[in-house]
Amino acid sequence: MTSRFPFSAVVGHDDLRLALLLNAVHPGIGGVLVRGEKGTAKSTVVRALAALLPELAVVPGCRFGCDPLVDTGCPDGPHVGGASERRAARLVELPVGATEDRLVGSLDLERALTEGVRAYQPGLLAAAHRGVLYVDEVNLLHDHLVDLLLDAAAMGRAHVEREGVSVSHAASFLLVGTMNPEEGELRPQLLDRFGLTVAVRASRDVATRTEVIRRRLAYEADPEGFAARWEAADVELADRIVTARAALPTVALPDAELRRIAGVCAAFEVDGMRADLVVARTAVAHAAWRGADVVEEADVEAAVRLALPHRKRRDPFDEPGLEEEQLADAMRQAAEHADEEPDGPDGPPEPDGPDDGGGQSPESQGNAESPRQKPEQGGSRERPPAAPAPAFRARLLQVPGVGEGAPGKRSRARARTGQVVRSSTVDGAGLHLVGTLSAAAPHQGSRGRSGPGLVLRAGDLRLSVREGKEGNLVLFVVDASGSMAARQRMSAVSGAVVSLLRDAYQRRDKVGVITFRGSTADVALPPTSSVDAAAARLRGLRTGGRTPLADGLLKARRLLEVERLRDPRRRPLLVLLTDGRATSTGAGGDPMRDALRAAGLLASDGTASVVVDCEHGPVRLGLAARVAVALDGACLRLEELSADQVAGVVRAARAA
Structure with a gap:
């Protein structure tokens, strides 16, 4: 068996190695989420950790x-x-395509069929008990599996209630997940369940990169010999883990450091109390790791660096991570609390009154930070981006019908995973055991059964019909021409798109943005699940020029054709935001007729569509409604684009 790459031989990644070691010392911290670009040795470091864990x-x-x-x-x-x-100790890997049965266990099919008894077959949670459970690409794991996984990690037990089996068993493990943010984010509530998070990047230092190459080539040339050269260093780390574990119960956490922890978490405005507890546990583990008897400020600071980056995000579009200046400011504020005297017998001191903000209310402060833009002077054909209007909480938007797309949280779908709704003899995914046994049971006498086990026939087999939720491709086609350049309208459009992007992030959709202005249409955002990329592209949206509506619709059709080849099961929803005025076409002729013809092609493809009419003023031509008819989709006015209205309109969109 080829040796794993030694933990001690990893170059750099100091924060990642420390986070893993602290979890090995104190499993109650709650695991590690490793975020990083591809090719940064995330998996290598995690797999190397298992060799350091003490024997059981x-x-x-x-x-x-x-x-x-x-x-x-x-x-x-x-x-x-x-x-x-x-x-x-074991390192158990959970594949992205694992089923719920594989994770939590299921009925032992062999014993059920041969002995006629209900017996439990343990899953990966049982195998990982007292070891490491490693999930590569955790952001691509089905949401219901992530929920089960994190519930077990938090409670230390797995509960199985399925197919007549009721079992509860211990499932205490070190949970480690890795992910590439470019492939999509985890939902905030799932992020919060990981104790620590670390962002890893490839070093830009030439000497460091050179050493990485040197060690990797040496390992590939002679894995056993390379491991032997680093064995002593790994043994030293393993012994240090054992020593720190034994010292953990004796490490003192003074009240001053408790107040420091509470102060820094309050400064970052994290939600709930989980962050405070994780920082406290991590600080204690850090003190034990360095051989100290008492937690000090340095331990708290190290814990904050690892426990708060993914919890300080107030919005999916916020950048993860802690800036050095932010951390220094928060630690200075927390130091004031650490120096306070403990509360006396009369209770805590009265809270300070609200800061007057220099004579301004919070609303006026916000206005001071974002002063109203002065009207633009001159007749520039291109205008700078307008700030998006305040985002709203988007209601559930669903593509009509029942699809078979990628797992998500939006539209109804037939799925290989999810809730079993019935059994069937003709279609389904996997064996419906109870249905199969029920179909065979009445015939056992006539089939001559005389002992344990069941006599089955082909006609007894039943398949599980499951229904779950799918993610969709929501493609926004945005008119950015001069007729749309009024700040109020583009601000409202941008605010709506941002709101729906946030909702798409939570529901595991892919989202794309096409803009058209001047003489052509451009793909401003190729279909992606990364909200960070989406937000960055939207911030640079400019307006001005003529209105190539037909080109925008044709560009959308070509993009959707490519996406159907890549993922034929993911159903699209096209959302067109325009006033309907077509003033430019690349082929000549009647611009409006060309736009309607392009819309008809999209309708013939079966693309569900919604048109948001952005026309304004006392005279309205109703051109956007004509486009909606050609698209065979619904039409909504821009001023009606509220959370309630959007949900109703998108559900009303018709697919051919």
């Missing part, structure tokens, strides 16, 4: 790896006081 005393033959000295209510138990043996 386990009950021989126990499928759950139970400690012989601890009663966990094991389904294979009771074990306390019995025999024991030692084995290495």
